[in-house]
Amino acid sequence: MKNNFYDQNIHYQFPETFWWGSAASGPQTEGAALIDGRKQSIWDYWYSVEPERFHNRVGPEHTSDFYHRFKEDIKLMKETGHNSFRTSIQWSRLIPDGFGEVNEKAVAFYNSVIDEMLANDIEPFVNLYHFDMPMCMQEKGGWESREVVDGFVNYAETCFRLFGGRVKYWFTFNEPIVPVEAGYLYNLHYPNVTDFKRAATVTHHTIVAHARAVEAFKKLNLAGKIGIILNLTPSYPRSQESGDVAAAHISNLFFNRSFLDPVTKGEYPSDLVELLKERNLLPAVEAGDMEVIRNNPVDLLGVNYYQPRRVKARKEPEPENAPFMPEHLFDPYIMPGRKINPHRGWEICEEVIYDIMVDLRDHYGNIPFFISENGMGVEGEEKFRNEEVVIEDDYRIEFVKEHLKWVHKGIQEGANCLGYHIWTFMDNWSWTNSYKNRYGLVEVDLKNGLKRTIKKSGRWYKQLAVNNGF
Ligand code: BG6
Numbered sequence: 001m002k003n004n005f006y007d008q009n010i011h012y013q014f015p016e017t018f019w020w021g022s023a024a025s026g027p028q029t030e031g032a033a034l035i036d037g038r039k040q041s042i043w044d045y046w047y048s049v050e051p052e053r054f055h056n057r058v059g060p061e062h063t064s065d066f067y068h069r070f071k072e073d074i075k076l077m078k079e080t081g082h083n084s085f086r087t088s089i090q091w092s093r094l095i096p097d098g099f100g101e102v103n104e105k106a107v108a109f110y111n112s113v114i115d116e117m118l119a120n121d122i123e124p125f126v127n128l129y130h131f132d133m134p135m136c137m138q139e140k141g142g143w144e145s146r147e148v149v150d151g152f153v154n155y156a157e158t159c160f161r162l163f164g165g166r167v168k169y170w171f172t173f174n175e176p177i178v179p180v181e182a183g184y185l186y187n188l189h190y191p192n193v194t195d196f197k198r199a200a201t202v203t204h205h206t207i208v209a210h211a212r213a214v215e216a217f218k219k220l221n222l223a224g225k226i227g228i229i230l231n232l233t234p235s236y237p238r239s240q241e242s243g244d245v246a247a248a249h250i251s252n253l254f255f256n257r258s259f260l261d262p263v264t265k266g267e268y269p270s271d272l273v274e275l276l277k278e279r280n281l282l283p284a285v286e287a288g289d290m291e292v293i294r295n296n297p298v299d300l301l302g303v304n305y306y307q308p309r310r311v312k313a314r315k316e317p318e319p320e321n322a323p324f325m326p327e328h329l330f331d332p333y334i335m336p337g338r339k340i341n342p343h344r345g346w347e348i349c350e351e352v353i354y355d356i357m358v359d360l361r362d363h364y365g366n367i368p369f370f371i372s373e374n375g376m377g378v379e380g381e382e383k384f385r386n387e388e389v390v391i392e393d394d395y396r397i398e399f400v401k402e403h404l405k406w407v408h409k410g411i412q413e414g415a416n417c418l419g420y421h422i423w424t425f426m427d428n429w430s431w432t433n434s435y436k437n438r439y440g441l442v443e444v445d446l447k448n449g450l451k452r453t454i455k456k457s458g459r460w461y462k463q464l465a466v467n468n469g470f
Pocket of ligand 1: 430
């Protein structure tokens with residue numbers, strides 16, 4: 001295919017050391033679910049008991065098989081302009097019983113992946129937890145249990161010791177609010193609980209686990225940096241009515257600042273604490289919790305951005321065990337006149353990425369961060385294949401460009417943004433949506449032995465990285 005992208009007139013030039021790459025996760029790409037010592041995560045378990053909850057009943061073992069094909073995939077990363085790539089280590093592969101013995105085959109695998117990336121000049125960004133609780137730890141209570149918090153810290157420290165000499169960028173959690181919302185409020189992920197008090201406990205324990213992992217990292221005196229990856233969903237009122245404005249404020253407290261404030265400033269927002277106290281929903285805070293949170297702010301943040309929240313006040317009374325439920329704060333509502341990704345049902349609002357950048361600059365000490373996920377999920381992409389069997393996903397190129405324009409503006413105005421990672425490198429299995437929406441720069445043909453083909457966006461992305469702009 002002819003390459004028409006090389007652009008001599010760069011209008012949006014990014015800083016020289018900018019990270020261009022993509023993000024993925026172990027559970028969504030590796031496959032090899034139950035071989036070489038790995039044991040079940042909650043996803044394997046849940047699929048075994050409720051396969052109908054997964055799109056087309058396609059479960060977590062149906063990945064792109066990164067476990068066996070990572071060398072080929074890392075070559076493709078190179079071909080699509082990556083200078084960095086994020087994946088995650090699977091707790092259930094590295095320490096199959098949650099605590100205790102380390103699985104040597106997993107160590108060998110992750111060592112090979114890291115070495116292969118470094119040999120290709122691709123900086124490995126490693127995340128520890130991407131929604132994938134080992135089932136044996138869920139049986140102990142999951143994030144509701146302090147024993148599981150201890151287990152996570154042990155797992156984190158094991159990772160730092162094993163790979164910390166070569167991995168310079170570490171992240172404790174990907175989107176830690178998602179297991180809270182999806183698992184404990186909305187009945188979307190295992191363990192399918194709907195209980196605000198339990199959700200609050202899960203939140204606090206996750207933050208304690210995060211802070212203790214950061215502390216363990218710092219104690220090891222490694223050369224790298226450590227952060228967390230948050231999906232920030234700025235909340236805007238649907239109208240200027242006072243009820244809607246107040247609801248948007250609450251939504252920001254719950255869905256953004258509940259994690260953002262403690263991991264950067266070492267404390268929960270006081271309004272959030274007040275709100276929970278009024279309703280008797282505060283989680284149990286043990287001696288030492290707030291101290292470890294206060295003493296271990298992150299070095300950098302990953303920001304995943306897909307969409308804002310448009311919030312309205314609740315008209316009906318709140319259910320008792322689940323106040324602040326989605327009707328109140330979040331429903332799939334698209335503001336009239338706004339763009340929408342029709343496949344995913346999400347609003348596309350590019351300038352919100354700039355709002356986030358300004359907020360981090362002005363209210364979070366201009367903390368270093370990078371856009372760690374942003375991307376467009378599309379159903380039925382095969383129909384965009386051209387005669388060379390390359391998917392012509394111009395919509396994805398447009399999507400990235402339009403967001404990057406705002407990222408560029410944020411950088412020009414002083415925000416400390418270090419890079420951009422698209423979600424995702426190659427089409428991958430995604431939780432209950434399985435393969436419904438494809439996000440990759442590279443197509444994975446499920447009907448043809450998982451054949452990889454770089455999409456038009458992947459070729460464009462290479463030029464973006466080569467030009468360091470567009
Ligand atoms: C992000 C997650 O929120 O969204 C990924 O970090 C996920 O794990 C991605 O795959 C896309 O989600 P979905 O549901 O549209 O496939």
